[in-house]
Amino acid sequence: MTALPTPWSYQNANSINNGMVNEATPILALKELVANLQREQNKIQNLLSSLGFALRSFNNLNQFLELTPLMAARVTDADGGALIMFDSKGQVRLEQIYCHDSQTCKNLRWALEQITDKITPHDHKILLGESFPKDLDEQIRVYLGETVQVFGTGVLVKNAEKARLYIISRNPEYCFSPTRRKLVQLVADQTAVAIANHELTVELRQKERQDRELEIASEIQLRLLPRKCPTIKGVKLAAQCKTASRVGGDYYDFIPTNYDQLNPQLTSVPWSIVIGDVMGKGVPAGLIMTMTRGMLRAEVLNRHSPARILQHLNRVMYADLENSHRFVTLFYSEYDPETGILSYSNAAHNPPLWWQAKSGKIERLDTWGMLVGLDINSEYEDAQVKLEPGDTIMYYTDGFTDAMSPNGDRFDEQNLTAAFQWACENCSTTQAILDYLFQQVQIFIGSGNNNIDDMTIIVMQIQPSYP
Numbered sequence: 001m002t003a004l005p006t007p008w009s010y011q012n013a014n015s016i017n018n019g020m021v022n023e024a025t026p027i028l029a030l031k032e033l034v035a036n037l038q039r040e041q042n043k044i045q046n047l048l049s050s051l052g053f054a055l056r057s058f059n060n061l062n063q064f065l066e067l068t069p070l071m072a073a074r075v076t077d078a079d080g081g082a083l084i085m086f087d088s089k090g091q092v093r094l095e096q097i098y099c100h101d102s103q104t105c106k107n108l109r110w111a112l113e114q115i116t117d118k119i120t121p122h123d124h125k126i127l128l129g130e131s132f133p134k135d136l137d138e139q140i141r142v143y144l145g146e147t148v149q150v151f152g153t154g155v156l157v158k159n160a161e162k163a164r165l166y167i168i169s170r171n172p173e174y175c176f177s178p179t180r181r182k183l184v185q186l187v188a189d190q191t192a193v194a195i196a197n198h199e200l201t202v203e204l205r206q207k208e209r210q211d212r213e214l215e216i217a218s219e220i221q222l223r224l225l226p227r228k229c230p231t232i233k234g235v236k237l238a239a240q241c242k243t244a245s246r247v248g249g250d251y252y253d254f255i256p257t258n259y260d261q262l263n264p265q266l267t268s269v270p271w272s273i274v275i276g277d278v279m280g281k282g283v284p285a286g287l288i289m290t291m292t293r294g295m296l297r298a299e300v301l302n303r304h305s306p307a308r309i310l311q312h313l314n315r316v317m318y319a320d321l322e323n324s325h326r327f328v329t330l331f332y333s334e335y336d337p338e339t340g341i342l343s344y345s346n347a348a349h350n351p352p353l354w355w356q357a358k359s360g361k362i363e364r365l366d367t368w369g370m371l372v373g374l375d376i377n378s379e380y381e382d383a384q385v386k387l388e389p390g391d392t393i394m395y396y397t398d399g400f401t402d403a404m405s406p407n408g409d410r411f412d413e414q415n416l417t418a419a420f421q422w423a424c425e426n427c428s429t430t431q432a433i434l435d436y437l438f439q440q441v442q443i444f445i446g447s448g449n450n451n452i453d454d455m456t457i458i459v460m461q462i463q464p465s466y467p
Helices: 007-057 061-076 102-118 121-127 131-144 178-224 282-300 306-324 412-426 430-445
Strands: 080-086 092-099 149-157 160-169 235-242 250-256 271-278 328-336 341-347 353-355 362-364 383-386 392-396 455-462
Touching (some): 061 080, 061 092, 061 160, 092 102, 102 131, 178 282, 250 282, 250 455, 271 392, 271 455, 353 412, 392 430, 412 430, 430 455
Antiparallel strands (some): 080 160, 250 271, 271 328, 341 383, 353 362
8 A cells, every 4th residue: 555645745645736837838838939939030021022013013103002001900900000202393182091990090081181171281391300200200190089090101202201190099107119110110111112114104105105196296296308319400419417316497499480380390490498496406496496497387388588588487486486586597509500699698697608619619509697586676687699600609507517526515507517528629529518518517526426416417508500
């Protein structure tokens, strides 16, 4: 028979059992805590992964913004969340809101709408410093009551606050711990990425639309410029326009003085040879160039002298050019194949160069006259020259003389005159002269470099066979 334990052994056994229970209790609690932390961590990771997936998948910014307050509230165990947006005009608006229950959501929406409705664009611009978010946060707390806790963080895009993300809790023991603050900031940063992506997409679409519009404008302008040089009795022509951008402000044209008749392409009729330059570049200059072309062609039908045509053109275009703060330089000439006389008038354009075959000398064809659009009462001067076989005239725009070398030197009129002299003496065709001049300018500005201004040249040569 087994003996009963002595008092000593009984007490000792109880002490041992009690010690095991006491030691086991903290271990179980620690395991439960670790399990809870793991579950919480998994929940947060899943929520943030869902937010990242939405960021990659959603093409619509509004769809993503609907998730922002919900995710912020979920990852922080808050009762609700809200997103307030600031637009470029200074308007403040409630974008999205989320709450666990309808009453809290109703109260929060009412409070935020009361606040945002009172903020004017002027106030927003003044308060958009460090004080603005603090003031807004404090106003939200006042409207919701002291029992509601509020925490807000900025949504920054390129160092500009585009929105503010809030989480709220009605639990007085709720704590905005550093971890919860970091989680809210992480959601805010993801939101900032979504907003930045949206803005970039909008900019790209606008650029694509502008590129398409520029392409259309360029096509229209190219169609308005002569596709090829006309056939004029006893004359060889070559012309080319190189724009610095897709749409340029240079203009040249060949207009038969009888183009309103049934057969305007008769080679023996006088022809207008015109070159011009709108101050500026791009689409505005291109539009004015188009307007100039239409109005000038209408003036040619009146059969006036070159000076009178420029005077009428200036009066018709003055109001529009004054409103656009732009001017047009224009050299207008008419060549009569029957007489070999070139009549011309200049509205402050670069004077064409006239190479005389007999003497080998070059003269400038110039008259006095103001820019078109500068003074409504501008007067212009008529002049004439008699062209002989072999004579060559070069019409050009200031893109040639203003062309810059890598050292900052200008090609200037002296270099252009020397190049034109050499070309007239050594090139056998007008096209060869034109190609040589463009080649010399390209060499001057450097291989692979583009000129900053439009460049246009017309080369006109009287054929030796001309009587």
